[in-house]
Each structure stands twice: as structure tokens, then as C-alpha cells.
Amino acid sequence: MSIVNLPEGFEDLQRFVGKWSLATEQERMQMRVHSSMDEISEFYNTLSPRIEEMLAHLEQFPAQLEALPEADQQLATLGLSFMECSRIFEMWGAQDVHCANFPPERLGFAPTGSPA
């Protein structure tokens, strides 16, 4: 998806769209674990005071990304990336768990509802 402007009122978050507005759980996890702590800190610390407003705005939309207008989709995927980073950053100040023997690429992502 090409980058569009975020919905009105969220212009200050526009600079994160290119990196963090990612449509799939797999992409968001990969971005988290391969980002530097500086990048994650900046993303987390900027979105942290805004996430409540983001959710208040996004509450009007259904839970399926593809049902949202493009600008709101990008805001939603920013929110999903924020949640992807939130717990590990808040609790551990890290981007990933210890996984030297089981690198993130080893985890396969299957479509939900599909057999494996």
C-alpha cells in the first residue's frame, strides 16, 4: 500500500508510517525484533501519549483492516505495531526475548482458519 496522509489530528505520527504501518502480524514482529532500541524507544515514547486518542478514533471502524479507509488503515497498523512492541519494551526494555537458538524467522505464520 502506498503511503497516504494519516487522518486529521494525527499528522505528528506521519513520520512513523513508512517503517511501522505494516499490514501483517509477521511483518510487525519482524520489524520489532530487527529494530534498534533507539528506534523502538522513539516509536513507543511518541505513540504512548497518543494511543488512547488513536483507539478512540479507530473504535468507529470494524475490526477488519481491509474495511477501513486507507488513511485509517495506516493509523490502525501503527497501533498494532505499537502493541507488538509495548509489553516487551515496558517490561524488559528490549526488542526481543532470548532466541539465539530459535531465531524469529523460524516461526511460520499461517492464515487463520487454515489447516497446517
Place this chain on the structure above:
Amino acid sequence: MNQPANEQWIRNYPDLGTEQLSTDAATSPEFFERERDQVFRRSWLVVGRQQDVADSGDWFLKEVPSPKASVLVMRGDDGVIRAFYNTCKHRGSKLVHKNCGSGVKGFSCPLHGWVYDSSGNLAFVPDENEFYQLDKPALGLTKINCEVWEGFIFINLDPQPQLTLKEFLGEIHDSYNGYFDGLEEASHYTVTADINWKLLFDVSVEAYHVFSIHPIHPVSDETEKEVGKPPEIPEIKLPHIVLHELHRLVTVPGNPFRPQSPVEQLMIKYGVVSSFTFPEPGEKPADLPVGVNPGNVPAWSFDVLGMFPNNVVLTGRGIYVTIVMWPEAVDKTFFDIRIYMKPVNNMAERICREAIIAMTRDVMREDFDHVEPQQSALSPDAIQYIQLSDQELAVRHGYAALRKVMNEGFRGELVK
């Protein structure tokens, strides 16, 4: 019955013995072959949920690696879920090649066009009068025993199963009463790992590893200034263990009183809570069925239901996780992992849910980080027996149940 202080769980299950156990079960190719033939070929095995084939004409394939079987699961026009070998009865060609589909009336074999209807009956043979004596009613797809319990689709590759599914489930059959209904598959993962299937099963039914594998990671001074100290996790001892004939359950407690982060407060505001992240402080609420938190443990976070032979189900409030282990070789396993959660009503709830998914996935990856090195170190030259503590009694029970079925069949007695 909860365990009185200073007593060990083994007192409730003296037949299990306290001996050290042979490492053969995870390293011996001969053991693996017996396990395949005596257990996996004869056990009820979970291959999916009924919502995976929600409507008539919906189907999926399950490629069982050991014993090798391509299994076609389909909901027929009559609404019944059935399982068949994915093999055309003309000349044994593979009938279906895709993973899944929906809305079909049946299948046409790609080799010569034999057609089967959605109930597996042979419906049409091109140039049928060129055959000599074709007994079409007898040439439907070969059926595999298939039953549904609480929405889980089970198959049994034994043409004449030793136990009905109800007998196989035993005491858990009536213990869940709709618990698994209404939650949707939120995430679905696969892993192929160079381990015996039981290594991950075993680590899932004890909490002794939690201190080592799921530790509080060191927090830098800078992060501590920004987000505060990490909450402390109390030492985890299993407050409840139930060992059934074949299956087993342990309860994992949490800390309901730890401070909530701003993000967690938002999750509560939007009603996106699971007991994985928010353990329940008091007595067991009345709406949970008897099988969930069966010990009525306060500060309950979730239970680990170890279903014989290869299915670990983590049951919490608003969430359950299934980890199905499909052995490919004594030291190779395919894992099918799915997180089921309460459906979300809007995008704000959907976003909150992602925090629980990321946490659950991270904890699971921590477990996977340790099992391959364990398998590689488990050489018979290095170690012949493993030691199990009382906290690992459910691991011991797993081996006892396995040996019972391998030695005496499903109706046999538990063997130490």
C-alpha cells in the same frame, strides 16, 4: 483436592512411582516406531476445529506425517463432518492437492476425472461402461473415523478404535461444557523443529522452568527511568495437578496484584482482557466450567491441559491456545499452534488484542529456544536417565500413559 503444605503430589498418585526415566523415549528410533504404530496409528488425534469447516462444502487437508496419511476433512451437504484418505479409488492417485477450500459439491480426481460427492461417495466415472464390474457404492473414499468434541475435530486412523472418543476423553469429556465455543482463531503459527515431539510437551506441563526460561530480563537504567521497574513474578509452584487415565492438567498461577501499565489499563477499558495477562484474584467465578481451574485456585492464570497423546491446550479466560505436535521422526516434529480469543467488535479492541498475542507468542518462542539444544545434548552416551521432581509429575504421567498404551493398549493399566 489441593495439595496440603509440605506434601508432595505423588502421594495422590503412588502408582506412578518415583524412578528415573529412560531417555530412550526421546532418542531411540525403535521407540519412535513403536510409538507411531501403537500410539499415533491408534489414538484419537485433533486435526482442527469445527469452524475450520463451518459450512457444507468446506474442507481442509491434514497431512499426518507419522504414520503417513493425507487426510481430507470435509463437511458434507448433510452438515456432517467426515474424514477420508485423500486417495482416489480408481488407481490410487492423490485426489486433492490444495490445503483447503469452501463451497464445493465434491471432488474430481485430476488423473482420470472420477468424481466424489461431499459425503465421499463415488458419484461419477467417465466412460463407466468401459469397466467390467465396477461396484460404485463400495468405491467411495476410504473413511477415517472422525468425531467432534467441544468443537475439536478428532480423527482415529485405527479402522476399529479401541476406545470411543467419549471413552478416550474420560473425565474431561463432560468438564468443558461450551468453554471452547465462541472464541475465534486470532493467530496461527507453524514450527518445524529438530526435536522429539515430547520435549515441548513436557516443558509445557511443568512450571519449574519458568524461572530460567521466562525470566525478568535485565532492564537498562535508562529504560527503568522511562517505564519503571519490571513487576516481580513470584516463584511459581503448581497449585493444582490432575492426572487422568490418559490426559493431565496443571494449573498455572499468576500475580493479579502487580501494577498495570498504561497500555494494560487501556486494554481493560476496551474489555480486551485475558487471564494470561490479568490473572483472576479471588475464588473461581461460577461461569467457568468444572474443567477450567478445577482446583478453584485463587490467582489463577490458566491451565495446561495435556491431551493424550500430542495436544497441549492452554485454557484461560477469554483465550485458549492449542499446540498440536506431529512427529516426523524421533528427532523431528511439526508444530501447529493456534491462539483463540474472544472476537473483537471494532478496530480499537482489535489493536488491544495484539498486545496479548505478542506476549503469548514471545513466551512460546522462549520455550522453543531451549528444546533443540536439549535434543542435541540427549545422546545415549551422555545421559541414559532423566530425573523428575514432584513439580514435574505431569511429565512423569505422560510417559506412564504412553508406555501403558504402547505395552497394553488403550484399555491397559498404567505402567511405571
